[in-house]
Amino acid sequence: MTQIITVTNQKGGVGKTTTASSLICGLHQRGARVLGIDLDPQGNLGFNLGLDIGSGSTMYDILKGTCSLEEAIQHTDYGDVLPSDIMLSAAEMEFTSPRREFMLSDMLIGVRSLYDFVVIDTPPALNILTVNAYVASTGLIVPMEAEVLSLVGVTQLQETIETVRATFNPNLKVLGILINKYNGRLSLSRDILEMAQVVAEQLDSHVFQAKIHRGVGVAMAPAHGQTVLTYQPDSRPAQDFQSIIDAVAGPQFPRPKTRGRYISRFFT
Numbered sequence: 001m002t003q004i005i006t007v008t009n010q011k012g013g014v015g016k017t018t019t020a021s022s023l024i025c026g027l028h029q030r031g032a033r034v035l036g037i038d039l040d041p042q043g044n045l046g047f048n049l050g051l052d053i054g055s056g057s058t059m060y061d062i063l064k065g066t067c068s069l070e071e072a073i074q075h076t077d078y079g080d081v082l083p084s085d086i087m088l089s090a091a092e093m094e095f096t097s098p099r100r101e102f103m104l105s106d107m108l109i110g111v112r113s114l115y116d117f118v119v120i121d122t123p124p125a126l127n128i129l130t131v132n133a134y135v136a137s138t139g140l141i142v143p144m145e146a147e148v149l150s151l152v153g154v155t156q157l158q159e160t161i162e163t164v165r166a167t168f169n170p171n172l173k174v175l176g177i178l179i180n181k182y183n184g185r186l187s188l189s190r191d192i193l194e195m196a197q198v199v200a201e202q203l204d205s206h207v208f209q210a211k212i213h214r215g216v217g218v219a220m221a222p223a224h225g226q227t228v229l230t231y232q233p234d235s236r237p238a239q240d241f242q243s244i245i246d247a248v249a250g251p252q253f254p255r256p257k258t259r260g261r262y263i264s265r266f267f268t
Contacts, residue, residue, distance in 0.1 A: 004108070004118040005175065005248065006133040007141050011153030012124035015143045015180035016040075018218060018228075019241075020121040021048040023141075025078045025227040026245035030253040032116040034079035037104075039088070039133055040123040046083035049076050050225030053083065060087040062107060063095060069107050078227070080115075092127050100128060101168055105136035116253070126160050134164040139175040141248075142203075144196065146182050146189040146211075154199055161203065174205035178244060182211035210243035 007020040017040070024036040038045035043053050057072035059082055073080050095103065108118065120133045134140070142157065144150040154177060165172050177200045183189045193207065200207050212218075217232030224231055228238045242255060249255075 001138075002112045002115055002118060003139065003248075004112075004120065004137045005139050005141060006120040006122055006137040007143060008122045008130060008133065008157065009142055009144055009150070009153050010124055010126050010130075010156055011144070011150055014145050014150050014153070015178075015212065016124070017044045017048055017121050019141065019143045019178060019180070019212075019244075020045055020119050021078075021222075021227045022229055022241040023117075023119045023245060023248065024049065024081075025229045026242060027117050027119075027249055027253065028079040029229070029256055030245070030249055032249065032253045033114065035073070035111070035115045035118045036079060036081045037118060037120045038082060038084035039104075039129045040084055040121055041086050041089035041091075042123070043084045043086070044222070045121040046074070046081055047225075048222045048227060049078045049081055051076060051081060051083055053085065056083065058082075058087065059084045060091075063088075063091065063103055069111060088129065091129050095128060101131050101135050104132040108136055117248075126157070131160070131164065131168075134161065134172060135168045137169070137172060139173045141175050141178055143178040143180050145180050146186075146192045148192065151192055151195055151199065154196070158199075158203060174200070174203040175248070176200070176206055176208040177203075178208050179211040181214050183214065184211075208244055208247060210240050210247075212237055212240045212244075 007016045024034050027034045047053050057067045061067045062069050062072050122130050122133050144154050177196050197207050213236045215235050215237040217228045217235045218237050221228045221231035
C-alpha cells in the first residue's frame, strides 16, 4: 500500500521543505519509489531537489486541467517531483467546485500503484491546498522548531486535523511531531520538548525520538540543488534525518549499509 505523507505546520520557517526533501531523498536512497508533491506556491521543494524552477508544468496546471499529472512529473536523481510556482497561490479563489477538497486525492488514484511513498510539502497556511493534502494522506509529519511560536502553530493544527478526520478522511494519522533546530543544552529546548509531547498525545501521536540538530549544511545544501543527506551525509543533521527515515521506511526499506560519502557522489 502506498504511503502518502504530508509534511505540515501552519507556521513558516519550521523546516517543512527541508524535512520533505530529506524524506524524498532518503527514501529514494533506500530503493523506494518516491513521488514528491509541492503544494507550496513558493516552489521551494523542487529547488531543493535540483529542478530548474520555471520550466515545465506545475501543480497549478494539473489542478486547472491544462495537463495531466503524468505529464507534469519531473524525474530527478532523488525521485519524481511535481513542482509548484506562485500561480498556485490563487487556489483558494479559483478552485471552488464541489468536492474541491478531493482534487488531489482523485488525481493520485491513477499513479498510486507506481510509488511506495508520496511525500507532500504544504504551504504555511491552513487553506484549501493544505486540506487537499490531508484528505489525500495516510499520515502527517509535523515539524516544529524548539520555540514557543512554533509550538502554537502545532496546537492550531489540531482542529483542522479533527475536522478532516470527521468529514473527509477518518483514517488520517499523525505519524509524529518532529523537533527541528534542537539544542538539548538549552532549557528552552527541553521545555518545548515536554510541551510538544503533551500536544502529541492530544493528536493521538508522539514526538519522534530523533531530533534534528542545527548544522550549516542544512542551510547550504539547497544552494547546490541537494539535501543535507547528500551535501553533508555524515553531519549530525543528516544522521538525525536518517533516523526519522528509519521510522518512516520501516524494515522493507532499510538504511543502505554503504557510507553516506559513497552514496553522495552519485548526486554531485
